[in-house]
Amino acid sequence: MSKRTPEGPPPPPTVQRVRIQYTKRGRLRFTSHRDIARAFERALRRAQVPMAYSAGFSPHPKISWVGAAPTGVASEAEYVEIGLAEHRDLDALARALDESLPDGIDIVEAVDAPVGTSLPDRIVASRWGIRLPGLEPSVVEAAVAAFLNAETIPVERLMKTGMRTLDARSAVVSMRAETGSCAILHLVVRHVTPAVRPDDVLSGLRTVADLVPPVPPEATRYAQGPLTETGEVGDPLAPDRSPTGAAGLTRQDADRDEAAIGTPI
Amino acid sequence: MAGESVFPLLESLLPLISKPIQYVGGELNSQVKDWDSAKVRWALMYPDAYEVGLPNQGVMILYEVLNEQPGVLAERTYSVWPDLAAKMRENGVPAFTVDGHRPVKDFDVLGISFSTELGYTNMLEHLDLAGIPIHAADRDDSHPLVIAGGHAAFNPEPIAAFIDAAVLGDGEQAVLEITEVLKQTKGQSRAERLHALAKAGGVYVPAFYDVDYLPDGRIQRVAPNRSDVPFRVHKRTTMDLDAWPYPKQPLVPLAETVHERMSVEIFRGCTRGCRFCQAGMITRPVRERSITGIGEMVEAGLKASGYEEVGLLSLSSADHSEIGDIAKGLADRYEGTQTSLSLPSTRVDAFNIDLAQELQRNGRRSGLTFAPEGGSERLRKVINKMVSKDDLVKTVTTAYGAGWRQVKLYFMCGLPTETDEDVLEIADMAREVIRVGRQVTGTRDVRCTVSIGGFVPKPHTPFQWASQLDAETTDHRLKLLRDAINSDKSTAKAIGFRYHDGKPGIVEGLLSRGDRRIGNVIEQVWRDGGIFDGWSEHFSYDRWMKAAEKQGIDVDWYTTRQREENEVLPWDHLDSGLDKEWLWADWQEALDEQELDDCRWIPCFDCGVCPQMGTEIQVGPTGVKLLPLSIV
Ligand code: B12
Numbered sequence: 001m002s003k004r005t006p007e008g009p010p011p012p013p014t015v016q017r018v019r020i021q022y023t024k025r026g027r028l029r030f031t032s033h034r035d036i037a038r039a040f041e042r043a044l045r046r047a048q049v050p051m052a053y054s055a056g057f058s059p060h061p062k063i064s065w066v067g068a069a070p071t072g073v074a075s076e077a078e079y080v081e082i083g084l085a086e087h088r089d090l091d092a093l094a095r096a097l098d099e100s101l102p103d104g105i106d107i108v109e110a111v112d113a114p115v116g117t118s119l120p121d122r123i124v125a126s127r128w129g130i131r132l133p134g135l136e137p138s139v140v141e142a143a144v145a146a147f148l149n150a151e152t153i154p155v156e157r158l159m160k161t162g163m164r165t166l167d168a169r170s171a172v173v174s175m176r177a178e179t180g181s182c183a184i185l186h187l188v189v190r191h192v193t194p195a196v197r198p199d200d201v202l203s204g205l206r207t208v209a210d211l212v213p214p215v216p217p218e219a220t221r222y223a224q225g226p227l228t229e230t231g232e233v234g235d236p237l238a239p240d241r242s243p244t245g246a247a248g249l250t251r252q253d254a255d256r257d258e259a260a261i262g263t264p265i
Numbered sequence: 266m267a268g269e270s271v272f273p274l275l276e277s278l279l280p281l282i283s284k285p286i287q288y289v290g291g292e293l294n295s296q297v298k299d300w301d302s303a304k305v306r307w308a309l310m311y312p313d314a315y316e317v318g319l320p321n322q323g324v325m326i327l328y329e330v331l332n333e334q335p336g337v338l339a340e341r342t343y344s345v346w347p348d349l350a351a352k353m354r355e356n357g358v359p360a361f362t363v364d365g366h367r368p369v370k371d372f373d374v375l376g377i378s379f380s381t382e383l384g385y386t387n388m389l390e391h392l393d394l395a396g397i398p399i400h401a402a403d404r405d406d407s408h409p410l411v412i413a414g415g416h417a418a419f420n421p422e423p424i425a426a427f428i429d430a431a432v433l434g435d436g437e438q439a440v441l442e443i444t445e446v447l448k449q450t451k452g453q454s455r456a457e458r459l460h461a462l463a464k465a466g467g468v469y470v471p472a473f474y475d476v477d478y479l480p481d482g483r484i485q486r487v488a489p490n491r492s493d494v495p496f497r498v499h500k501r502t503t504m505d506l507d508a509w510p511y512p513k514q515p516l517v518p519l520a521e522t523v524h525e526r527m528s529v530e531i532f533r534g535c536t537r538g539c540r541f542c543q544a545g546m547i548t549r550p551v552r553e554r555s556i557t558g559i560g561e562m563v564e565a566g567l568k569a570s571g572y573e574e575v576g577l578l579s580l581s582s583a584d585h586s587e588i589g590d591i592a593k594g595l596a597d598r599y600e601g602t603q604t605s606l607s608l609p610s611t612r613v614d615a616f617n618i619d620l621a622q623e624l625q626r627n628g629r630r631s632g633l634t635f636a637p638e639g640g641s642e643r644l645r646k647v648i649n650k651m652v653s654k655d656d657l658v659k660t661v662t663t664a665y666g667a668g669w670r671q672v673k674l675y676f677m678c679g680l681p682t683e684t685d686e687d688v689l690e691i692a693d694m695a696r697e698v699i700r701v702g703r704q705v706t707g708t709r710d711v712r713c714t715v716s717i718g719g720f721v722p723k724p725h726t727p728f729q730w731a732s733q734l735d736a737e738t739t740d741h742r743l744k745l746l747r748d749a750i751n752s753d754k755s756t757a758k759a760i761g762f763r764y765h766d767g768k769p770g771i772v773e774g775l776l777s778r779g780d781r782r783i784g785n786v787i788e789q790v791w792r793d794g795g796i797f798d799g800w801s802e803h804f805s806y807d808r809w810m811k812a813a814e815k816q817g818i819d820v821d822w823y824t825t826r827q828r829e830e831n832e833v834l835p836w837d838h839l840d841s842g843l844d845k846e847w848l849w850a851d852w853q854e855a856l857d858e859q860e861l862d863d864c865r866w867i868p869c870f871d872c873g874v875c876p877q878m879g880t881e882i883q884v885g886p887t888g889v890k891l892l893p894l895s896i897v
């Protein structure tokens with residue numbers, strides 16, 4: 001059987017690669033990654049972004065996803081890279097795309113991707129916040145201590161391949177409890193395979209300290225990027241910004257991070 | 266407070282259930298209007314899961330038509346999967362709309378769109394979740410009026426006890442007229458408002474009609490129980506589609522749905538006269554949207570939605586008088602934009618292939634589908650689907666020659682007068698298709714899929730009197746067919762066989778030709794846990810049969826019994842425009858294996874619709890062509 005190729009000229013090549021940081025806020029945290037991908041493709045078309053396409057019988061726009069927060073988890077720091085067939089001004093692109101996307105999926109920043117650099121290589125850890133309404137601060141603090149004291153904490157999760165056991169402890173770089181009107185867990189978690197998600201950490205807390213939240217906790221990813229020497233999560237787009245710091249949309253939303261946690265829309 | 270969002274309550278349940286995004290709303294082009302400034306508020310329901318209901322054009326159209334009116338508000342609501350329903354009951358969260366998350370019971374009207382009877386149990390489930398009494402008789406002035414529409418509303422008798430009213434036919438103007446009556450009768454009692462609707466015409470209120478039965482169980486008569494409502498309720502027809510270019514702003518969901526494309530209805534109605542086809546019969550006459558009207562809708566819709574596929578929708582899209590120019594014009598306009606066009610192609614002729622080639626120019630090449638429906642030439646005369654085997658083989662040859670490798674053939678099993686031999690001819694046809702396919706393409710890499718389901722006789726068709734084939738015989742014939750396909754080893758692997766067994770068809774038959782006595786069965790099934798009957802993993806034949814037995818209903822009497830000419834049918838007082846005498850004559854001609862032409866192209870064959878409804882066939886050609894758009 002010979003392989004058939006489509007007639008006509010090949011699609012135009014990619015002339016500009018753009019890295020984009022976007023959010024998943026409020027109600028939109030209930031979108032799955034597939035939902036986001038679809039919404040993005042449609043928004044790109046509405047915003048008339050000149051996408052580059054792959055060749056073949058069913059051409060796909062060039063979009064590379066970097067990880068994705070699980071369904072039900074909000075995020076201030078999701079990343080995607082797109083390939084354009086024509087040059088576009090980053091500011092205009094970011095604004096047009098932001099307007100076309102549903103409220104809650106908001107564009108934070110867009111930068112040019114220098115040739116030869118890889119965004120996934122820079123993303124090794126995430127900083128998460130998990131709101132735990134209805135739990136006593138002292139109980140949460142004790143659970144955190146027990147968690148950090150353990151060497152390994154095996155937990156189970158249902159995956160496509162069936163129930164699997166993974167270690168919820170070793171990927172956790174740091175964990176602390178903020179105890180205001182509502183307890184919030186702050187975590188830095190390394191990206192491993194299979195990924196350790198906020199849910200797995202909560203399972204771990206149940207395992208070591210019987211911590212059972214009375215209402216579903218709300219998790220938000222605040223950052224993902226390289227791990228600094230002090231165990232913090234760095235900015236993965238920092239190397240791409242021009243020395244003047246003028247690239248793309250400025251990080252106007254950065255100081256909204258903490259305020260945005262679980263804010264109802 | 267009425268109209269207050271239940272989202273805060275719902276939000277804590279969403280992390281605990283599957284696919285939460287379907288309950289969140291916020292679709293592109295959806296809207297939430299101010300509750301207090303609206304005088305009439307509609308909740309529109311598609312009684313199936315969000316993924317099936319969201320793309321429904323009927324609901325989308327009515328939603329937009331209503332929301333465009335000042336002082337009128339419309340929101341959408343869909344069936345809730347059992348996982349969330351259980352949690353809602355546990356936590357006291359009532360059925361809500363996905364737009365404003367307002368309780369369904371706070372609206373003035375709950376309009377439900379039934380494209381199939383299999384949504385009836387879902388209606389009961391939703392009413393119950395909403396805190397609305399399931400029986401119309403138990404509702405008071407605080408409850409919404411429950412109004413059914415869509416194709417299944419052409420025989421709403423089985424759900425007569427649960428709905429307050431039904432509207433037959435097109436909804437665009439009907440919903441506006443209903444809204445007007447409701448505005449004028451604000452503050453009046455439920456009974457008075459329904460009375461006003463019934464008097465205004467085109468709204469059927471079952472409670473105003475009594476049904477008497479003969480000792481043998483047949484209906485004696487159906488008559489109004491008050492003087493000022495009509496003896497027969499007429500269907501509604503939207504005549505000028507160009508004047509109703511909806512949806513203008515198609516809803517684009519975040520969640521995945523069954524229909525990931527934008528649709529533009531290119532005409533309504535169909536006069537090919539296939540005798541089994543309820544849709545064709547009840548949507549007459551043919552009304553075309555003009556080529557320019559279609560062009561504008563496609564253009565505006567793509568801009569507003571960002572979809573990359575446009576479906577040109579209708580009952581038989583290749584029959585539009587200017588379909589060639591439409592396809593070419595659109596393909597030219599969107600050349601190089603990755604926008605693909607599709608149309609449900611079921612007509613069996615070479616023209617269809619040219620058309621399909623035009624349509625797939627900018628996008629992907631999908632399979633080709635043809636619907637001969639009947640296995641033998643004799644049977645195709647009975648059902649009035651005029652396709653010879655030679656036609657089909659010729660068409661398929663052209664398709665394979667033009668590069669297609671996949672052909673799908675649709676059939677029905679259990680058609681009137683059908684024998685085992687008629688069905689077995691399907692196997693010959695499929696083998697022939699593979700043989701010519703291999704010959705034309707010079708490869709063995711060709712496939713043909715035979716898809717077959719049980720025939721269900723429907724109200725307002727010439728087959729409304731017919732006996733439905735019992736499930737066992739249907740299954741037996743399907744097995745014979747499968748064995749016949751498999752028996753020829755040289756082609757067996759190239760032929761796919763997909764079928765629906767006979768049992769669900771019997772339930773559908775019970776519901777579609779049922780009368781008011783079937784209501785108890787529907788309620789019993791729902792009380793026994795029956796919902797989502799359109800889904801094989803939820804549907805239970807046994808549950809339906811047990812419920813029928815418990816309620817003293819003889820299912821065979823409703824399904825496999827052939828009706829006599831003089832029998833009063835449960836829907837005789839509901840006027841689809843077709844003369845009963847004409848339908849009977851056509852039924853007799855079917856039994857004589859006589860075909861009938863399409864009245865679009867030849868002089869009228871007197872079905873009754875045009876004179877009775879004061880309507881007429883509206884077809885082009887206009888002669889206009891689509892000009893290229895100056896795209897920026
Ligand atoms: C697209 C389509 C689908 C899609 C999308 C369905 C969807 N959610 O909308 C898919 C592929 C999923 C599908 C599935 C099925 N479909 Co389908 N589908 C169609 C198709 C081609 C178009 C429907 C449409 O959009 N029509 C246009 C809109 C505007 O019309 P409408 O919905 O009837 O609405 C108008 C009026 O009815 C009225 N109205 C509607 N609701 C209400 C409510 C109120 C309160 C009022 C006042 C008025 C009102 O106002 C509207 C505007 O005028 C039709 C054929 C056709 N052209 O109609 C078949 C059709 C509706 N489908 C049909 C069938 C049988 C099915 C399936 C049962 C097939 C199967 N065996 O699985 C399933 C059922 C799915 C389900 N649970 O609903 C049949 C219905 C049978 C009949 N009545 O004789 C049709 C007519 C095809 C045919 N020729 O047989 N379908």
Ligand code: SF4
Pocket residue numbers: 535536537538539542543544545546580581
């Ligand atoms: S072509 Fe036949 S089956 Fe199709 S809609 Fe028309 S009458 Fe019905």
